[in-house]
Amino acid sequence: MRTALTIAGSDSSGGAGIQADIKTMTANGVFALCAVTALTAQNTTGVTDIFDSTPHFLAEQLDAVFTDIFPDAVKIGMVSSAELIETIAAKLKEYGAKHIVVDPVMVATSGAKLLRDDAVTALCEKLLPLAEVLTPNIPEAEILSGMTIQNAADMERAAQTISEKYGCAVLCKGGHQINDADDLLWRDGAGKWFKGRRIDNPNTHGTGCTLSSAIASNLAKGYDLDTSVERAKAYISGALAAMLDLGHGSGPMNHMFALKGDFVE
Numbered sequence: 001m002r003t004a005l006t007i008a009g010s011d012s013s014g015g016a017g018i019q020a021d022i023k024t025m026t027a028n029g030v031f032a033l034c035a036v037t038a039l040t041a042q043n044t045t046g047v048t049d050i051f052d053s054t055p056h057f058l059a060e061q062l063d064a065v066f067t068d069i070f071p072d073a074v075k076i077g078m079v080s081s082a083e084l085i086e087t088i089a090a091k092l093k094e095y096g097a098k099h100i101v102v103d104p105v106m107v108a109t110s111g112a113k114l115l116r117d118d119a120v121t122a123l124c125e126k127l128l129p130l131a132e133v134l135t136p137n138i139p140e141a142e143i144l145s146g147m148t149i150q151n152a153a154d155m156e157r158a159a160q161t162i163s164e165k166y167g168c169a170v171l172c173k174g175g176h177q178i179n180d181a182d183d184l185l186w187r188d189g190a191g192k193w194f195k196g197r198r199i200d201n202p203n204t205h206g207t208g209c210t211l212s213s214a215i216a217s218n219l220a221k222g223y224d225l226d227t228s229v230e231r232a233k234a235y236i237s238g239a240l241a242a243m244l245d246l247g248h249g250s251g252p253m254n255h256m257f258a259l260k261g262d263f264v265e
């Protein structure tokens with residue numbers, strides 16, 4: 001069985017963060033490993049508190065994983081401080097981790113800040129250059145490129161700028177646009193659009209975590225990046241279209257929409 005590691009924060013509501021990652025990896029047929037960067041007290045209406053792992057304990061989790069079950073791909077989500085970012089970068093280099101997907105999580109849709117302002121530089125300098133692909137949403141792509149994004153041409157310019165700056169592929173996600181759910185993959189000097197039908201579902205908690213984990217799962221299975229993005233897009237569209245409705249705010253998706261068998265009713 002192929003394996004994928006998520007390095008991310010815990011979401012007590014189960015819709016985003018490490019919980020979304022593990023469900024996504026499992027539903028995509030890979031064995032999920034995890035290293036927890038932080039605990040969040042969170043539900044569908046917002047984040048009330050964050051308790052960070054220490055750099056030492058995060059390093060211990062990464063040592064435990066890499067020295068035993070070496071992951072076929074790695075996904076990185078919420079990492080709130082410069083010290084934790086530096087720890088992850090050092091360990092990924094030490095172990096020669098491959099197929100690294102970085103979701104540069106900065107702010108939850110509910111408005112909570114998940115990355116400290118003083119950690120953006122560490123993210124850019126230490127972690128982004130290790131990535132095979134970055135998956136910023138539009139607000140994150142604006143911060144990383146220093147540009148304002150208002151339309152598809154702006155997405156292309158911003159993705160190109162980020163890709164050239166950090167030497168990796170960039171998937172600029174269009175979920176925050178008004179009329180569509182089209183994502184742009186910029187790699188090796190050229191852009192490719194992955195078109196998505198916008199699903200009229202207010203429950204989008206964890207879409208970014210889910211997409212990046214599905215990409216990592218498909219890279220772990222040996223698919224190339226284009227195919228991994230295409231398959232991840234099909235997966236998230238299915239999870240949104242299942243129209244799960246839980247909680248009082250923007251609820252989670254149904255990660256198990258495609259699961260069939262005697263134990264699912």
Ligand SMILES: Nc1ncnc2c1ncn2[C@@H]1O[C@H](COP(=O)(O)OP(=O)(O)O)[C@@H](O)[C@H]1O
Nearest residue numbers: 137173174175176181182197198199207208211
């Ligand atoms: N209503 C929607 N219908 C279909 N796809 C969506 C919808 N909202 C987001 N997506 C898709 O979900 C993925 C995550 O995008 P986005 O919501 O922009 O990320 P984030 O959760 O990081 O803000 C992208 O592939 C995006 O196109």
Ligand SMILES: Cc1ncc(COP(=O)(O)OP(=O)(O)O)c(N)n1
Nearest residue numbers: 009016017108109205206207208209
């Ligand atoms: C613990 C934790 N990590 C990441 C997020 C952000 O999730 P994301 O899928 O990027 O976006 P929203 O769910 O906020 O739309 C989170 N909320 N919690």
